[in-house]
Amino acid sequence: MAPITTGAQPAAHAIHAKADQHAAAKKTAKRHAAPRKSTAPKLHARRSTTVAKRVVRTAAPYRVRAGDTLSAIAARHGISLAALLKANYFSDPNVVLSGSVVRLPQAARQQPVSKPAPHRAAPKRAKTAIPKTPVHRPHDSATVAATRAALARESVPSRTQTKALIETTARRYGVNPRLALGIGWQESGWSQRAVSPVNAIGTMQVMPQSGEWASGLVGRHLDLLDAHDNVTAGIAILRFLTSNAHDLDQAIGGYYQGLGAMQKHGPYADTRQYIRNVRTLMDRL
Incomplete structure (x- = not known):
């Protein structure tokens, strides 16, 4: 008996074929679709x-x-x-x-x-004015006497030793040794025991307040009763003067009168004589 055929079977096959084609097309489209944006932060978005x-x-x-x-x-x-x-x-x-x-x-x-x-x-x-000036009033006699008594207890070098100390220290600090020798002789005759009526002390006749200022220049405490420290203080002041004065005469006068007063008023009469004395000593010593 021959099979009976109807029109329903070919129609069902066509429906399944279309479904398969649609699924394949959908799968292909999904494969070629643009990728989704990443949620990871971009490198250039860093703070x-x-x-x-x-x-x-x-x-x-x-x-x-x-x-x-x-x-x-x-x-x-x-x-x-x-x-x-x-x-x-x-x-x-x-x-x-x-x-x-x-x-x-x-x-x-x-x-x-x-x-x-x-x-x-x-x-x-640091202030440019040197505290020491010749117009200081004399200290009371007790202060000066105490300084002299303290120096009398110190061991001091001879004049020959003091001269060598001045020259060595001047070269170490870049100061003309003849200038340092001339100042030292004019001030004290190279005597560490010298004390003036205004209590200027030792070889370089350094006032106590000037000694404190010189200590700041060299970066350590200077004991003016000690011959080495006294010479160091005077030469440190001389180095400052020669570096900041207009010329050598102003530097020499500044050691006696004070650099600020020299620059403001010029040399006083006794300062001019002081400069001439030191100049002469520089040529002779």
């Missing part, structure tokens, strides 16, 4: 406020000590000599005054935007 783009350079103050040179200061702080010279003005780079302040350029470093480096004011420079 940009943590570090400033501009490099900030800072400078720190440094007070020069006895024996310092610009090369030594630069090497000690890990900077170049050229950078140190650029950060400061030196009238003579070969002479660095003890007690003066120089600015040390620090290595460039990045600073946070929200926390800029604080400004630091440089310490005040």
